[in-house]
């Protein structure tokens with residue numbers, strides 16, 4: 512089985528420092544849903560691993576988050592793609608949970624659910640904590656410049672071996688062409 516793990520905010524949809532608090536605020540980055548469809552067509556299942564501390568902070572509740580994800584799933588389907596599952600950490604940033612990235616908990620849950628070794632699984636994120644979580648779980652991190660990506664690069668802490676792509680569309684193309692060499 513081939514799997515790709517995506518961060519949500521700043522990778523699939525436009526991020527906001529004010530949090531994505533309702534479905535109206537969830538808007539896809541152009542090309543991201545089509546990229547998911549292309550990954551699917553190349554045989555990859557796509558799952559999301561996302562920190563949503565707005566739940567723990569009381570900014571929105573789980574039913575609102577479910578409505579946001581219903582919009583995401585619907586728009587992915589309209590683009591010809593499918594997101595198999597959303598793994599999320601709802602805890603506040605100061606909680607000591609095992610799932611909030613940069614911890615590896617969400618990735619470990621994904622590995623268990625799909626019975627997959629993460630060593631050949633790409634994880635695409637825009638923040639350093641996405642990269643750190645992927646590395647802690649033994650997955651293969653990729654960074655995109657969308658969302659917090661440029662800030663992550665400018666922060667100077669990104670490990671040099673982590674490949675960087677303009678956006679999810681470019682990262683997906685690279686993954687697909689590596690999986691299907693010409």
Ligand SMILES: [Mg+2]
Nearest residue numbers: 518520521637
């Ligand atoms: Mg993000």
Ligand SMILES: [Zn+2]
Nearest residue numbers: 600608610611
């Ligand atoms: Zn958590």
